[in-house]
Amino acid sequence: MMNPQRILLSSLLLSFLLSVLAADSIIAADRSGLDNYYKYEERIEWFKDVKFGIFIHWGLYSQVGYTEWCQNHFEMQAEEYSNLMSTFNPVDYKPDEWAELFKNSGAKYVVMTSKHHEGFSMYDTEFSNYNIMNSPYSKDVLGILNGECTKRGLKFGIYYSIMDWHHEDYLPRRYFDERSAASADSGEYKAFFKNQVGELLDKYNPAIMWFDGEWENTHDSLETVELVDMMFRKNPSLIFNNRLSRHGYGDFKTPENEVPPTGLFKDDGTPEVWETCSTMGEGWGYDPFANYFYSSRDLIRMLIDVCSKGGNLLLNVGPTPQGEIRSEHRKRMEDIGKWLDKNGESIFGSRPSVFERLPFYGKSTTKGNIVFLHVFMPPKDNILRIPLLENEIISASLLEGNTELDYVIKNNQIQVQLPNISIDENAFVVKLELDGKPSVITYTPRFGKKETMIFDGTAAEIISPQRHTIENIQYYDKILIKNWNEDNSDVQLKWDFEIEYDGRYEIMVHCASEKKLRGEIDAIVAIDTSKIKFIIIEKPRWTATNKLLYEPYNIGEIFMKSGKHSLYIQADTLRKKQSIVFKDVQLIPARH
Ligand code: GLC
Numbered sequence: 001m002m003n004p005q006r007i008l009l010s011s012l013l014l015s016f017l018l019s020v021l022a023a024d025s026i027i028a029a030d031r032s033g034l035d036n037y038y039k040y041e042e043r044i045e046w047f048k049d050v051k052f053g054i055f056i057h058w059g060l061y062s063q064v065g066y067t068e069w070c071q072n073h074f075e076m077q078a079e080e081y082s083n084l085m086s087t088f089n090p091v092d093y094k095p096d097e098w099a100e101l102f103k104n105s106g107a108k109y110v111v112m113t114s115k116h117h118e119g120f121s122m123y124d125t126e127f128s129n130y131n132i133m134n135s136p137y138s139k140d141v142l143g144i145l146n147g148e149c150t151k152r153g154l155k156f157g158i159y160y161s162i163m164d165w166h167h168e169d170y171l172p173r174r175y176f177d178e179r180s181a182a183s184a185d186s187g188e189y190k191a192f193f194k195n196q197v198g199e200l201l202d203k204y205n206p207a208i209m210w211f212d213g214e215w216e217n218t219h220d221s222l223e224t225v226e227l228v229d230m231m232f233r234k235n236p237s238l239i240f241n242n243r244l245s246r247h248g249y250g251d252f253k254t255p256e257n258e259v260p261p262t263g264l265f266k267d268d269g270t271p272e273v274w275e276t277c278s279t280m281g282e283g284w285g286y287d288p289f290a291n292y293f294y295s296s297r298d299l300i301r302m303l304i305d306v307c308s309k310g311g312n313l314l315l316n317v318g319p320t321p322q323g324e325i326r327s328e329h330r331k332r333m334e335d336i337g338k339w340l341d342k343n344g345e346s347i348f349g350s351r352p353s354v355f356e357r358l359p360f361y362g363k364s365t366t367k368g369n370i371v372f373l374h375v376f377m378p379p380k381d382n383i384l385r386i387p388l389l390e391n392e393i394i395s396a397s398l399l400e401g402n403t404e405l406d407y408v409i410k411n412n413q414i415q416v417q418l419p420n421i422s423i424d425e426n427a428f429v430v431k432l433e434l435d436g437k438p439s440v441i442t443y444t445p446r447f448g449k450k451e452t453m454i455f456d457g458t459a460a461e462i463i464s465p466q467r468h469t470i471e472n473i474q475y476y477d478k479i480l481i482k483n484w485n486e487d488n489s490d491v492q493l494k495w496d497f498e499i500e501y502d503g504r505y506e507i508m509v510h511c512a513s514e515k516k517l518r519g520e521i522d523a524i525v526a527i528d529t530s531k532i533k534f535i536i537i538e539k540p541r542w543t544a545t546n547k548l549l550y551e552p553y554n555i556g557e558i559f560m561k562s563g564k565h566s567l568y569i570q571a572d573t574l575r576k577k578q579s580i581v582f583k584d585v586q587l588i589p590a591r592h
Contacts, residue, residue, distance in 0.1 A: 038232050038236060039236075040251065042237075043236075043237050043238070043239050043251065044239055044251055044252070044273055046155070046207075047208075047239055047251075047252065047273065047275075047312065048273060048312075049348060049349045050108035050109055050155070050312065050348070051108070051303070051306075051307055051312050051313065051347050051348055051349075051350065052105075052106055052107050052108060052303060052312065052313050052315070052336075052340070052347065052348075053107050053108065053109040053110060053111060053155075053157070053275075053312060053313070053314045053315070054102045054105065054107045054109075054110045054111070054314070054315055054316075054317060054333070055110075055111050055112075055159070055277055055284075055314045055315060055316040055317070056110065056111070056112040056113060056145075056316070056317055056318075056319065057113050057116065057159075057284040057285045057286075057316060057317075057318045058112070058113060058122060058141070058285070058286075058318070058319045059113055059115075059116045059118055059120055059122060059285065060081070060084035060085060060088055060118055060120045061084075061116065061118055061285045061286075062285055062286040062318065062319065062320060062321045063084055063087060063088060063321040064084070065286055065287050065288045065289070065321075066287060067282075067283030067284060067285045067287055067318075068113075068116050068117065068118070068283065068284050068285035068318075069117070069283075069285075070285075071117070071118050071165055072117070072165070072174060075174075075176035077176075077177070077178055077179075078119075078165060078166050078168075078177065078179065081118065081165075081166070082120075082130060082166065084120075085120065085130065085134060085135050086135070086136070087135075087136070088132070088135040088136065088137060088321065089135065089136040089137045089321075090137055090141070090319075090320075090321060090322050090323030091137070091322060091323065092320075092322040092323045092324050093137075093141060093319075093322075093323025093324075094323070095141070095144045095145045095147075095148045096148050098145060098148070098319075098325060099145065099148035099149045099151070099152050099154065100152070101325065101330060101333055101334075102149065102154060102333070103152045103153075103154060104333070104334065104337045105333035105334065105336050105337040105340075106336055106337045106339075106340030106341070106344060106347075107154065107315075107333075108154065108155065108348070109154055109155035109156070109157060109207065109208070110145070110149050110154050110155070110156055110157065111156075111157035111158065111159050111208060111210045111314060112142055112145060112146075112156075112157075112158065112159060113159040113160075113161075114142055114158045114159060114160050114196075114200060115160055115161055115164070115196070116159075116161050116285075117161045117163050117164070117165055117212075117213055118165055118166060119161075119164040119165055119166025119167050119170075120132075120166065121196070122141055122142045123140050123141070123142035123143055123200070123203070123204075124140040124143060124203075125196060125199060126199065127192055127195045127196050127199065128167075128192070128196075130166055141323075142158070142204070143203065143204060146204045146206070155207040155208070156204065156206050156207060156208075157206050157207055157208030157209070157210050158200050158204065158206040158208070158209055158210065159210040159211075159212060160196070160197060160200065160209065160210070160211055160212070161211075161212050161213040162193065162211060162212070162213045162214050162216075162218050162219075162243075162244075162245075163212075163213030163214075163215075163216055163218075164189065164213075165177075167189055167192060168183075168184060169184045169185050169186060169187075169188040169189035169192070170184070170186075170189045170218075171184050171186050171189070172216060186218075189218070190218065190219070190223065193218070194227065194230065197209065197227070197230070197231065198230060198234065201231060201234040201235055201238070202234065205235060206238070207237075207238070207239070208238070208239050208240065208241070209231065209238060209239075209240040209241075209244075210240070210241050210243075210254075211240065211241060211243040211244045211250075212243050213243075214243045214244060214245050214246060215246070217245075217246055218245065219244070219245035219247070220245075220247065221245075221247035223245070224244060224245040224247045225247075227244065227245075228240075228244070239251040239252065241253075241254050241275070242254055251273065252272075252273040252274055252275055252312075253272050253273070253274040253275070254274070254275055254276075254277055255274060255275075255276050255277075255311075256276075256277055256278075257276075257277070257278050257279060258276065259276050259302065259305050259306055259309065259311070260274070260276075260309065260311070262309065263309035263310045263311065263352060264310075264311070271310050271352070274310075274311045274312070275311060275312040275313070275314050276302075276306050276311055276312070276313055276314070277314040277315075277316065278302065278313065278314070278315055278316065279316045279318075280293050280294055280299065280315065280316060280317070280328070280329055280332055281293035281294055281328075283318065284316050284318055285318045286318040286319060286320050286321065286326070287318070288320075293328045293329075293332070294332075295332075296331070296332045296335035296336065296339075296426065297425065297426045297427075299315065299332055299335075299336055300335070300336055300339050300426040300427060301363075301376060301426070301427060303315075303336065303347065304347070304363050304365075304374045304427055305363055307346075307347050307350050307352070307363075307365050308352060308353045308363035308364055308365050308374070309352055309353070310351065310352035315333075315336075317329045317333070335426075339424070339426055339427075342399070342400045342424075343399055343400060343424075343427075343428075343429045345367075345372075345399060345431075346365055346367075346372035346374065346399055346429045346431070347365065349367055350365035350366065350367050350372065351365065351366050351367060352365065352366070353365060353366065354366055354371065354438045354439070354440050355386075355387055355440060355443070356440075356443075356461075357387075357443075357458070357459055357460070357461065358373075358386070358387070358458065358459070359385045359386075359387070359413070359445060359458065359459040360375065360377075360379055360384060360385060360458065361375075361376045361377040361458050361479050362374045362375040362376045362377070362427065363376070363427075366438050368437070369391075369394075369433060369434045369435065369436055369437060369438070370431060370432065370433055370434065370438075371386075371389070371431075371432040371434065371438045372399065372429050372430070372431055372432075373386060373429065373430040373431075373432070374427045374428075374429055375418075375423075375427060375428050375429070375430060376427050377479070378418055378423075379418075382417065382418040382419075382420060383415050383416070383417060383418070384415070384416040384417075384418055384430060385413045385414070385415055385445075386413060386414040386415075386416065386432070387413065387414075387440055387441070387443030388409070388412055388413060388414060388440075388441045388443060389414070389432075389434065389438055389439060389440055389441065390439040390440070390441055391434035391435050391436050391437075391438060391439060392434065392435040393407065393414065393432055393433070393434060393435075394433040394434060394435055395431075395432075395433045396414075396416050396430065396431070396432050396433075397430070397431050397433075398419070398423065398428065398429070398430060398431070399428070399429035399430070399431045400423065400424065400428060400429065403419065405417060405418065405419075405430065411445065411446045411447060411448060412443070412444060412445060412446035412498070413445065413446075414432070416430055416432075418430075444496050444497060444498050444564065445459070445495075445497050445498070446497070446498040446499070446500065447497065447498070447499050447500065448500050448501075449500065449501045449503070450503070450589040451589070452586060452587070452588050452589065453497060453499075453505075453586065453587040454584050454585075454586050455493075455495040455497075455567060455584055455585045455586070455587075456479060456583065456584035457479060457480065457481040457493065457582060457583075457584070458479055459495060460481075460493040460494065460495055461493070461494045461495070461496075462491060462492075462493060463491070463492040463493075463494055463568075464488055464490055464491040464492065479583070480581050480582065480583055481493070481580075481581070481582040481583075482579075482581060483579070484571070484574075484579060484580040484581075484582060485574060485577075485578060485579040485580070486574045486575065486576055486577070486578060489571055489573060489574035490570075491570070491571075492568050492569070492570045493568060493569050493570075493582070494566060494567070494568040495566065495567050495568070495585075496564065496565070496566045497564075497565055497566070497567070498563065498564050498565070499560060499562055499563070499565065500562055501562050502559070502560065502561050502562050503559070503560060503589055503590075504557060504558070504559045504560075504589070504590040505557065505558055505559075505560065505587040505588060505589060505590060506554055506556075506557050506587070506588045506589075506590050507525060507527075507532065507554065507555050507556050507557065507558060507585065507586075507587060508552035508553065508554055508555070508585070508586040508587075508588060509525065509534065509536075509552060509553060509555055509569070509584075509585050509586075510551075510552045510582070510583035510584045510585070510586070511536055511569075511580055511581060511582040511583060512536060512537055512538065512539035512580070512581050513536045513537065513538045513539065513578060513579070513580060514538075514539060514540075514579055514580070514581045519538055519575070519578060520535045520536060520537060520538055521535070521536040521571055521572070521573075521574060521578055521580060522535060522536075522571070522572035522573060523535070523536050523569065523570065523571045523572055523580075524569070524570050524571075524572060525555060525567065525568070525569050525585060526567065526568050526569075526570075527558055527560065527565060527566070527567045528565055528566060530558060532555055532556045532558075533572070534555040534556070536571070536580060537553070552584075552586055557590055558587075567585065567587075569582075569585055
């Protein structure tokens, strides 16, 4: 029999060996980006399905009302700023109503700031006095919301800023900070950080740790590994974002206020897990003077766009210092919720679009054997053209109301007949049920005898390294390509197509040179190997009443044999401040 001391000794030795082993494997995993480590695929699965979350930026800064960076913007000394603790008293805070609102917005998860760059803890922490319990309100606002959210089946995540403008041991100091840096001990700050993160995990068991403010390089590679290890020991199913440090990248990427144009991929081409975090307009924290808010329609379309590219959307609210969610934010969440009530099937659990491009203004997602098509603007003739699929179509219907729709396969497309009524201005969804997983046939539109061919921005292949700077926008019933300027003067818009009969066509362009420095722009339209040089005419800046831009003009004629062709348009040179607004190129059967 071993005596108790020996048992203690050997178990200590064993746990030491285990921790060395674990640290080693994390270091190895760290190098390969934490993939497959701690069952990555299992941990991340739920996150891929939830698609929509609510971000909350709430702190002492909400009282200043100049976003969460106000301490920095106004160059306030930490001590002076900390007076805001004595006035923070959100008497109108109703966490149950907040959680209810989030739930009704359709969101499946919530991420709240526990401590932003200002350094104030919005929860009951034992590691700092600079916390909510020492404010007049003196209630654990984060903890209570966690409870209300969890009760309603919403996953709860915690935002935590590594950068800290209050803690005396955090370095580097802000340029305006008058405190001496000499006495600061970064090691103390790191210990504090680790303690608070551990405490947050122990107390609230969050599903997500959402770090931020990592860019001042607080943690080196080994420290990052130790932190990850500590977090997984406390909660093996935790997920955390890619902002814990500059080393090791976390479980998901976090593009900010931006939807990546084609989704995000690893070097080997496999998809990344990502989440776009976005404000509803201006800053993150409350600003009573904010007067720009995205419309509900924009936000609904942003969510659809994100899903069509395989990401999640974390949409921000900045509550008031009294604890209310401002009406502008409330309204938008309610609108999104109403839309999701009818169309959520096409969002939650969805996977990215199988189509590289769509010949209409809208987006697409998939789920199992189903393809969803989100129509932002119904085509003028009410026929929705969808690239051909290898699959048999079992049914086509409107998701809202489940109405069956007629369709035909024509000109290398699935053509779905849309009803003649306005369905939903935000976006409506056509559901195609297939006999198997959707698989796309390389899509080339095909035209019959004497058909007019219209090539617009939505169906174009945009060839350019800077393709993200070019964008399709909708203006009333028109879709235009904007931001085609000197920064992307090498952009080419290209379309492949097929015609069934030989024919002669007039080439018409709908585009103009706009904005600050006007002037004609030399450009080229090419069909296969024949190039036609033409001049993009100058027009005053486009307004709703300036119809001129939309009168197409003839730049020549071409004869084409039946078969495959490609057409492209490109500027010859774009001078500083010149910019093209592009609508389409049309090939119209010549009359003679
Ligand atoms: C930035 C900002 C911060 C905000 C965050 C959200 O890093 O510094 O204020 O909380 O983005 O992603």
